[in-house]
Amino acid sequence: MSRLQVAVLASHNGSNLRALHRAALAADALFTVALVISNNSGSGALAFAREAEIPALHLSTRTHPDPDALDEAMCSALSTHSVDLVVTAGYMKKLGPRVRSHYASRIINIHPALLPRHGGKGMYGRAVHESVLATGDKISGPTVHILTDAYDSGPIIARREVPVLPDDTPDTLASRVLAAEHELLPEVVQRIAGRREMRPGLPTS
């Protein structure tokens, strides 16, 4: 079976991209990181992609001021690279309607808390971990879910629990959760890649 072609969309550091790419280099990997897209020309994600020789594009309102044109450019890049699955990992922009309708349930997102807790508008980065600590939760951890129009509320695919320690700060908790993300996301993508229905070009049985 050919490898699932995965696009990773990221706005900043790109550590999840690196974890996915590392996993994709394993002999038994069922997927390839085929394309990286960032809205931030100075992102670590784009720098890594270029260094690793993964096709990489900066697409943003700076390159495409018209939202329709941006949506179209993204759709066409995904199609040029025969992308089967879109992974948003720290991607800070909403996807356009063309990309959303074309990929529908083939867009997944990683969130750094156990959804449905600590999700929704404004819940990203440090705010998520501050919220976990403020509510006194004893466990946290990443969630991978299908991206839908409403923030952080699409169907949950997988979660990974990590402890919240009594002396945690938002930063120490964030780094423990991030380490779990780097395991969970490649595992989920590998699992999805093993499902034939994810390959629109291939028969499902």
Ligand code: GRF
């Ligand atoms: C991760 O914590 C992810 O859960 C969230 O944004 C962060 C991205 O980190 N959506 P990185 O850019 O992959 O290092």
